[in-house]
Structure formats: structure tokens, C-alpha cells
Amino acid sequence: MGRSLTVVGLGNIGSHLVPLLGRMPEVDRLVLVDKGRYDRSNLYTQSMTPGEAGKSKARVQGLRLERTRPALDVAVVGRPVEEVPLGQLRADVILACVDSRAARQYLNQAARRLGVSLIDAGVLSDALLARVSVFAPGCDHACLECTWDQADYDAIEQTYPCRGDAPDAASTGAPAHLGALAAAVQALECQALLCGRTRPAHGSFEVVVDAASRRQHVTRFVRSAACRLPEHEPWDIRRLLDAPEQVTARQALVFGSPGGPQSDARLSLDGIPFVTGLRCLGCGRHVPTLALRRSITARACRSCGGRLTASGADLASCLALDTLPVAPCGQSLQSLGFEAGDVFTIRRGDRARHFELDGGGSGRRPPARKA
């Protein structure tokens, strides 16, 4: 049976990794995720040509794969990984080749939720180091955050209310050959997982290739009791046959509490709050709304052109029947910003149930654009 892979980040490492994965006979499906576009400054560090400058990284790599191996099923997603529905990331292995620490943290969480292995790669150009970390799923094995300390958390990119959006992580500027080295090691570890040479029972580990001294170091990671990611076990996700436009907020709340009163049920999407209103920083105008923050695109005030933003008073981590205005109960999840492949959670007291909206995951095609 063919295996599926998700690759996130198509820069210094990812652009070299994709053709290696595309040539693995055991792989029959690849999901490519990157919000960026190639530009001419990437010519010397990433696998791209001058003619590809200005084009979407995900689309460029998808088209290349189509030429290399036409039978391969490729889906491309050109948006920030934190906004991609969890079901669309589902694969046998997730491969992270990202600069951003926030994106790595998000992918670690996604891999844990889905119960799949994560292979994370990075380079340190000054020291000529290529690093590949393999994180096995399951509650007994270390995750990425088990290896983090406060300094790692302090280095996470952040949004500043004074500045608006979060800055992008700085590019490593590593030479192409170092990125290609990390990609090759990452591909080797991926194939070892797919072929069963490495099993989840082997636990989590890291391979560092020191190209300067021509040495390799392997470190085993152990599960940290102080890990800040509270849930290491995979989510039990029930896959619905309904698309987001076919499910109302009320129906979603009923899914999670069959037969019982739904008044205390809470609807949420992992890590993405609901926006209940936007306020203009220029004129103070308040615009009532109800949608997931991910789906809010209007950022400029119609009256004065000032920046629209949601303050803490306008954010809600979950929706409940007893707090919902009447109208949104009958609204479809799509109109609230939910997408195919989203995994929403219904929480009642301490119990949480997870449901995936139709359209995501292996076996069924996600709505991502075909390359």
C-alpha cells in the first residue's frame, strides 16, 4: 500500500527534499505546504531557477514532481501551516523544514494529535551542522517540546500589538549544499520509518552531521516530565461525512453530547480563537462579527482606513449554545470560517471529543490545489 508524506517548508532544505521523496517508490502521495514565493535571492541557497522567481514555492515544487513522476498524487497548500486544517496535514510522516520556531511547535503538536511521526530538520550554517530529529508518536516518547527549555520558548516569533502582524522568521542563509545534506539525511530517516527499519518503539532521536569535522552524532531523547505540551497521546478523531457547509454550529454541539443536554457543550478549533468583533485603531469603530480568526481577511476600516484588530474582549476560545446569539446556531460551520479537514473539538466538562470535517486526510482528497 502506498504511503503518504506531508512536507512543510520548501526553502533551503525542503526544496532539496521534495525530489528525493518523490523518487521513493513506496510513496504515492505528497502534500506540500509553504506560504512563500521564491525570489531571486534564493537562487544560491534553494533549489529553484530564475524563471521560478515570484512563483509560489508549493506550486513550483508540485509542478516539478508532476514532471518527475506523473503518477504521484501531489497536493499543494500555499498558506501558513498554522492555518492549514489538521486533517489536511495527515500523512504517515510529517517532515518539517521550517525556519520558524512557532511553525515547528505547531507541527509537533499536529503530529501528536494525529499520532504520526515527525521528522524535523535544520541547519547551522556557521558551524556547518545539519540536524535531523525524529520524533516518534505515542505518550511514552519525547516530543519536540520535551527537548525545549525557556530559551526556546523565548525565541518563538510573536505578534506585537504595536506593530501588527508577526514578523517572519529570519532566513538561515545557509548554503545550498548544507540544506541538501540535511534533506538527504531527512529522506534517509523517512525511508527507514516507511520501511520499518526504524519503528516508533525505537523512540525519538536526533542525528547531527558535523560537516566541518566530518562526524556524525546521534542523541536519544527521553520524554520529559516537565514538557509543556500536556497531551502526548493521539486524539481519537471521528471523521464525519459532512462538509463544513453541511453542519450548523448547533449540530456540531449535538455531535459531542448525544442524548444529553447541550447547554454546557463548547465548540472550539485547536489554537484558533473566534473573533466576536473588530475594532478600528484609527476611529474606534466597532464591527461585530463571528468567525474564526484565521478567516478574518478585512483588516482595514471602511470609514477611515485604520487598522482593524480584535482585542482580548473580542476573542473567544470556544463557542457555547448558552452564549451563542440565536442566529449563529443555525449558521453553517463554513460561514464561521471552518474548512474541510478541520478537526473541531466539543468539550463537556473534562471530556473532549474530536470531529474531522469531510475533505481532509489520506484516502480522501483534501481541497488543496492539485499541482
Place this chain on the structure above:
Amino acid sequence: MHDKILSAFLTRQFEEGMALARESDLVELVPIGTHPPQRYLARFRCRGLCRSDDGSIAEMDYAEVGICFPDEYLRRTDPYQILMWLGPSNVWHPNISDKAPIVCLGRLGPGTRLVDILYQLFEIVTYKRFATDDALNHDAAAWARQHQDWFPVDPRPLKRRVITLRIEPPPAEGGAR
């Protein structure tokens, strides 16, 4: 609460925050919700600046800020979710919006302690610290650049200074009556 690490963190913040409030004349801390609290109301009794109805800049003597520690606080922070400016609404400060309940402390990393947030808020309110370039209130930033001799508006420390006084009895005088 299921997350023992977050629960221990919140308990520590409660103890440290309340201890600071006890030792300060300038901040009052009101925990909200069940123990360990995830929300606080911080009331500052220090001097700051506000804009009067006639447009002049005047002193104010109180400020209220809501502080929330979401479930993910130890892993990632969203300043919009953590801090909420509650008043006065006519506050005059580059880091505080006068149009929305938003205050910007600059970087607020995951797991930042409650007392650090209180100190930073105090420094903002009293103009010990303010943004001159990236600002939520650009008019206040421009004004502040030209009136730096006004600052800080309140030089008092947040935590009451402890001065140990030892009073010794006067030396005994022989034959004192």
C-alpha cells in the same frame, strides 16, 4: 485542572502576585475565578497621563488592566488575549490604544511571570518606558518624543521600600531627674 504543570505555574503566580500587591501601595490585585486563578484585575494607584475633554494632557491617578493566562500560556502567547486595558479610556500613552482595549508591552514570552507583567505595566503607565516608533497611539508617541522632561510621571517604586529603623534609647545621664 488536568495540566499539572500549568496548574503549578498558576499557583506560583498567585502567590508571587499577591505578595507583591501586599508590599505595594500602588497596585491592587484581584484574582478572578477558581483557584488557581487564570484571570486577574490589576488596579494601579499611580500617576499616569490622560487626555482631557478639552484636549489638554493631564495627570490621572488610577489605571485598570485585565490579565489572563490562557491554557496555552506556557507554550505560546498572544498579547491580545493576555492583556486588556480596562481604563481609563482616555489614557494618553504610545503603548496604549485610546480606541480599543489594547496595551502593548513589547515582547511577552511564553511563561512570563505575573509579577514581571505587573512591573512592566507599571513602567508603561508611569512613563518609565514607552515606544517612540511602533505605537498604538501615534499622536501620543509624537507628543512623548517632545516632552521627555516630563517623565517618569510617577517616580515612586512599585514595591514599598523597606527602611529598617533602629531607635536606641537616649544614653542614660547620671543624676538625671
